[in-house]
Amino acid sequence: MNHTTKQTYMALLILVILLAGANTVQAVSAGDECLTAVVEDISPSSVGINEQFTVGISLENCGTRVPENITFEIIRIPPDIIVTESLVAYIPKFVYRDSERQLRYHMRTTPDAKPGPHIIRMRLTYGSDDAYVVKYYDAEVIVTGEHAEPRISSVRTNPRYIYEGDTVDLSLEIENFGKGIAKSVVVNLDHDFKGITNSTVGSLATGGNQTALFKFKAGTAGTFVIPVIISYEDDYGKQRDEYDIQLTVLDRKGNLNVASVKVDPVLPYEGDTVELTMRIENSGDNSINSVRVYYDHPFKGLKESFIGTLDPNEDGPAVITFVADEAGEYQLPVTITYSDDFGEEQIRTNINLIVMEKSSGAGTAIIVLLILAVIGGLIYYNYRTTRSKDAVIRQLMEGNGNSDGSKKE
Template identity: 30%
Template sequence: MVKKSAAAPRGSIRRRAIGCIASALILILVLNGEGVEVLTGSFQDIGEIGPGQSFPLTFRIRAPGEAGVYFPEVWVSVRDAAGVRYPVPVNVNSAYALIKKPALRVERSVPASVDPGDPFNVTLTLYNEGGASASDISVSINATSGAITAGNSENYFIPELGAGEETVLNLSFETDTSAPLGLTPILVTIDYRSADLATFRQVATIGVPIVGRAEMGIASIRTEPSRITAGDPVDLTIRLENTGTADAESVRATVEGLSLPGTKEAFLGTIEPGNDGPAVFSLQASEAGEFDYTLTIQYADDYGAHTTRQALQVVVSSAGAEGRSPSRS
């Protein structure tokens, strides 16, 4: 309730914008007074809000001089979608109190990222921010992607949640290695009753960030000629493969510690999951012997920059002797 006075006091309305199933680009959000003077109530170019995401907004108003119940509306303009209007009741020193009803709010705790194939946990906290108890509360969990499955129950029942009370649900999920990358929504449907047996339903969204991880290694090693003799020019081709679940970007291979002269760095660019690419080094077999070296592979993915190293060896035979193929040490 906002009390009136001769000075017509100010008040504030704090609302929480809730995301939907798909990302939404919010252009304008305005509080339309409807009998209430709005002091600060316009927000522009708020930006994009993804599934399950939310942010708080605060409006300042001046209470009217007359008692009563007023319903200013929050108007939301979304790009390429229908606008939303949401009434907010404001009781100004009125003897007619609004009927007390339950009002459930959902908070989610989600991992910052989930790698395809890994399990993950989500914590749901249900708050009753209304003025009355909610009863016969049923919570249904529905993953919108077949690559995500519930690891425990998909349905929960809460007999009663009093005004100002909260309860916690701990959920576990499994992901498939083929889970598509990006923000994947999981729907949470909540049904409940008020004291007068009126039914309510609300749908919340859990946005799960599926972020793959690249994993680079050696697929094969080949030299041309296959048997190297001292004095030969040699093309050393090392195929690098990505066995991970995300693109490996800025892939670079470097030969270190090899005493044979030649080009010892190759840039491969981006290698997608399940693919490989050649790193070609042109060398001169200036002398015979067994030459140890290290292949350093540098690449990046959504988790940052990575470096992996592999100890290898190339064998050069003396002129007139039978050579051997390069090997890993």
């Protein structure tokens, strides 16, 4: 081997040694302290509301050296997840290079936990002061929930057939068709009647039902589409659903009717004391209070009569007396006032009254004669009608006899 060949060989050998040294340095550098955390499992995988679960963490050595001064801790927890043990785990040193350490945290969701993803923030630290390492990890916990679905299952009214002026009891059966619990259920009616517009139901379990009660006065006749708003809370928070119901109000003015009117005497004369009686009937399904009748007449005497309370299908008299001090034909306005659960109401009507003039005996005699003539005319008409009937019967009888005689001949 000549000198040149020796130099070339030595140069190649030195290059190989240098390259081998470089690789060794890199391997030592890559094989330094290394530790990692792995979220192994969340059990059960589907976490419900107000349920317990566990989170398993595995600490694994990813380097060539044994890690020291290891601290693993949970640094941020969602408000609706509770950890039931210490948040910090301290490990002075792994036993050997390929060691692993298993951590398991017991947790539970709160009763008001909101469904959806929840992030748990964790931190891993290890090493000495001159080689201190900090790593962060996230564990995602999916909280599952159920939707509630409160709906109207039936509609009932009392009375069944609603008339204008009726006081109505409305019952809405609310049933939960969903899988979650409906909490703080409130039902509102968007109507223009006088009365109650909201009803608190409370909580409804799955398949549960409650009755929302309302009371109102059907002020006007017609067909009405009434929005029904149901507000509630379920696992996903506050909810609001809207439905419609239809009510038909029939045309009838009020619950009070004038059953009869009596004037005593029937044909009063000028100067007579008259007793006027009007019977007021409650034809509705509810009691009516403070029934008062006012007669707007021009005579001296009483003008108002107080009846009081009338129960369903009950009637009462409104009686006044006055002196008919002037003859003539009168149309007396009458105002009937009453009160119910929704305030005071009025009904107006009229009464016709004839007051005769005081006259001489001849005039009275003429009136009596006229009355007698009318009565006589009625008697005569009845007499003629009777004779006519008798004649028809006689003719029929005679006709039947002649018919038989003809047959004999």
